[in-house]
Amino acid sequence: METNLDPITGLAKTAFGISYLYPYQRLVVANILDAVQRAGKEGPFRQIVLLPTGSGKSLCFQLPSLLVPGLTVVVYPLLGLISDQQRRLEERSIKAVTLKGGMKPSEKEAAFRACLSGQVRMVLANPEILVTPDCLNFLEKAEIDHFVIDEAHCIAEWGDSFRPSYLELARPLAAAQPKVITAFTATASPPILNRIASILFGRESYGLIAGQPDRPNIHYAVIPTLSMLRATRQTVSQGTKPLIVFVQSRKTAELVAEDLRHCFPGMDARFYHAGLEKAERSQLETWFLHSPDGVLCATCAYGMGLDKPDVRTVVHYGPPSSTEAYLQESGRAGRDGQDAEAILIALDSQGISMEIPGQKEPLSELETIAAARKKVMEDYASGVGACRREYLLAAMGDSRASETSCSGCDRCLNKDQKEAEGKKQILAAIRKHNRRMTERGMAKFLGGDQGQGLHPGWGSLGQWNPDEIQEAISFLIDSCRVLKKGRGPWKNRLSPAQSWLRAVQSGNSSPSVDPPSSASTGGASFFRIFGARVVRDQGSAI
Template sequence: MEKIENEQEKIGTEYLEQCTAEDEQQKDTEDTVMAAAKRAFGISYLYPWQRLVIENILDSAQNPESEDEFSCHGKQIVLLPTGAGKSMCFLVPSLLLKGPTLVLYPLLALMSDQKRRMDDAGIESVVFRGGQSKEEREENFARIQNGAKIILANPEVLLSEGLAERLALCKIAHVAIDEAHCVSEWGDTFRPAYLELGRIIRTLEPKVVTAFTATASSGVLSRISDVLFGGPVHIIRSDSDRPNIRYYVVNAYSKKRAAFRLAVMERKPLIIFCGTRGNAEDMARELAAYLGSDKVKFYHAGLEREEKDAVEKWFYPRDDAVLCCTCAFGMGVDKKDIHCVIHLEPSPTAEAYLQEAGRGGRDGSVAKAILLWSRADSERYASFKEGSRERVLAKFAESTTCRRQILLDALGGEQAACSGCDVCERGEAAPFASDAGAVLKLVGRRKKSYDADSLSAAAVSELNRRDLNIFGEYVWNHADAERVILQLMGEKKLKTCGWPWRGKITLCRDGFLQNKRSRSTAGGTS
C-alpha cells in the first residue's frame, strides 16, 4: 500500500510540474503576443476571442503534425462582428511565424487599406494584383526572400500562370481568407475564382488556414467549409451583436429624396450604400451641389485605381464627409468614426446588410444604421422563398418586433437584449411613408381637383414647403413627385377618374382608409 501511495505521489508531482510548465509556456506565449501587438500596432489589450484565434494559429504552425479528435488541426473559421478586430487575429501572429502570411481579400480597396496599415506599422508587405509587370512580380518575390511578413492578394491573381506554385516555394506559414462569406455569396456567380481556393490552398501547403467573416448563417458556414477545407473545421464564434449600432427603417416612396434629407440631418461622417454605380454617382452629384463638392464623393468598382486611392485618402481623415458608394467600399473599411450608414437600396441578404451596417461605430461610439424601404422593395423581396436568406431583409424592414433580434435569428438564433432599434424604442412598426402621406392628404382635402400635371406641381410645392426649414431651399422636383404619385396609383391608393371628371385624380377610398387603420410597409421621415 505504501508503495502505491508513493507512486501516486510521484505521478501527482510530475503532473503538477507539467501543468506549471504548460502554464509558464502559455504565459510566455501571451507575453510575446502582447509585446508584438503593442510594438507594431500600439495596442495594449487583445479581446479573449482574438487571443484564442491567435493561439490556435501559433500552436498549429508550431505543431503541424498534431491532430485533435476532429482532425481539424490548423483549420478554422472565425466569426467576429465587424469592428471586433479580425485583422489583428492574423496580423499579430504574422510577426511571430517563421514563414510569411498570405492574406486574401475580395476587393482592391481592402488590399490598399491593409497595405497602408502595414506601412504605418513598419511591417514589410507585398501586394499581388492583376496588371502587374514581370518586373513588379520579381521585386515582390525578392522582398519575400528578404523577410516580408505579409503577402496581400485576391483570389483571381492566384490563378495567374505559375503564381501559386512560386508562392508555394516561399513556404507560406498561414493563409488567411478575409470576408470568407464571399465564397458562398460570389463563388457561384461572378467570382468563380473563389471556388478554386481549395485547390490553391492545397498547392500552397500552408501549416494553417483561417477563414474570417463577420456574419454567416449555417448554410454559408457549410459552404465555406466544403470549398476551402473539404471537410470538418473548427468554428470559433463570438457574439454577433453590435450593441452600439441602432437599427432604423425609413419607409419612403421617393427614397432618393429621403436619403438626401437624412444625409443633411444625420451626424457625419456617413456612408450611403447605393445598389448601382449610377445611383452612387447620381446621389453624390445632388448632395455635392447642396453640401459642397469637397464634402461629398462617390466610390464604386468602375473607378480607376488612382481615383479610388484619391477618394480613400479624402474620406479617412474627414469628420464632415458623405460617401455615396456601392458594396465595393463595404468590406474591411477601417475608418472608425462613421456615425451613420444609410442604405438607399437594401442588401441582398442579412449577412450582407450586417456587414455594411457594421461600417458604423467601429470606435465603439453609437452609430445609426438606416434602411430605406419602399413598396417596390417589399414586392421584390416577397418573391423570395419564405425562410430564405434573401427574405430576411423584408422581415427585418416590415417587422413589428425587435429588428436586432431578426438579424441575429438569421445568423443562428443568438439572443440579445435590444440596445436600440426603432421598433423597440417606439413600440410599433415604422409609420407610413410621410412623402406619400403628404400627397394623399393633398388630394384628400378636395379644395381643388387635380390632373396628373397639376397634382405633381402641387405635390412639389407641398413637399418643398414641408422641408424648407431643413434645407433652407427647394430640393424636391417634379421627378420626385411623379415617382410618389405613380407608386400610389400602382398600389391603388390614387386613381384617375372616368367621365364626367375624366383625367382628374382622386383617392381610392378603400386603399386610403386601410392605410389609416394600419401601418403600411412604407413610412418614416422621408
C-alpha cells in the same frame, strides 16, 4: 509594481501599439501558433472566425505572421482593401508584398523572390491572381504556414456570380499546402457558413470561433418612404457626420452624391465605387479618413475592411441583398466604440402584396437561396418583427437573440415611423379628386401651385420639393396603389387602385380595371425623375 507582459501581448504592444488582446483574439492567435508548431501528416488546421466589424480581426492573423517561420498569405476581395492593408503594414514596418492583376512580369518575379528568400512576412492578393499558373507554381515552392481568406462571406455572395475565382480557391490551397487555413468574416448566417466551409474545406472538419455579432453602440432604425429622394435628403442633412450612404449600384452612388451637393451646397458629398481609377479611390479614402463632416455615397466596395473609426451614421439607400451584407456595411459605423446610427431607407410596402400567381419563372437552387436571403432583409425593411436588433441577430442564427438586451433601436425606443410621410395626403387627394388630375397636375396641386387653393388637399405637401412629390406619386403608381388610366375618356388621370388590387390578390388574371403600365419594386421612380442622365447598370454593383 509593474506586471510583465506575456510574449504575445508584448509583441502586440510593440508592433501594433495594442496593450490588450480580447479573449477571442487570443484564442484565434493561439490556434494558429499551436497548429503551426504541431503541423504533421494529418493536414492543415482549419477554422472559420466570425467576429463583428471593428473587433480586431486583422490583428488575429497579422500578429502571428510575425511569429511563425513561414509566409502568411491573405486573400482580399478588393484592390482598395489590399492597398489599405499594405499601407497599414508599411506604417508598422511589417514587410509584405502585393500580388494582383496588371503586374509586369519583372514585378511579379521580384515579389516571388522576396517571398522565397525570406525578406517578407505576408503576401496580400486577390483570388483571381492566385489561380494563375505562375502564382500556383510560386505557392508550390514557398513555405506557407498560414493561408487567410478575409471577408470570406464573398465566397458565397460573389463566387456564384461575378467572382468565380472564389470557387477555385481549393487550387491555391492545394498548391500552398499551408499548416493553417483560416476564413475570417464579420457576418455569416448558417447557410453562408456552410457554403464557405464547403468551398474551402470540402467535407473536412473545421473549428468555429464565433463572437456575438451584436454591436451594442449601433442604434438601428428603418424609414419607410414613398420618395427615396426626400428621405435620403432629410436623413443625410440631419444625420451626424461623418456619414456613409450605401447604395446598390455605381450609377446610384454618383447620382445621390450629385443630388446632395445640389440640394445642400455646403455639404461635402462624394461617391466611391470599384469603377473609379485606383488613384481616385486612394484619394477618396484619404479624404474620408480625415474628414470630420464628409458624406460618402458608396457601393459595397467601401463596405469591407476600409477602416474609418469615427463614422457616426450609416444610411442604406434601400435594403441590401442579405442580412450579412447589411451588418457588414452598417458595421462601418461606430468602430471607435461611440454611439452611432444605422438607418435603412426603404420604399413603403405597407398594405400591399404583389405576389401574382403564375407569373414567376422557376428558380435554380442558388437563385432560391439568394431570393430567400433577400426576403429576410425585405421583411426587416417592411417592419416584420418587433426589436430591430433581435430580428437581425435571429436572422444570423443567434440562438440568444431573444435574450439580448436592446441598447437602442427605433422600435424599442418607440420612435419608429409607422407610415410613410405624405402617404395619407396623396391618397386622400386622389380619392377626393378621382379621375380629375394627371400625375403632373396632382404633384403641382399637392405642392400648393397657385390657382388651386379652393380645393380640398391643396398644398398639403407644400414643404416638399416638386421632384419629391412627383417621385412619390410615381411610386404609388408603380406599386399599384394608384391607377393611371391607359385609355378611354380618363386617359392619364389618377384614381385609387383598390379594385385592381383586389383582383390581383384574389388570383384573377383578368381584372376589370387596367393594371399600371409599369409595376416596379425597385426605385424606378427615382431614376425616372433624373431622366436621360440615368442608364441602369445591373452589372456594376460595386
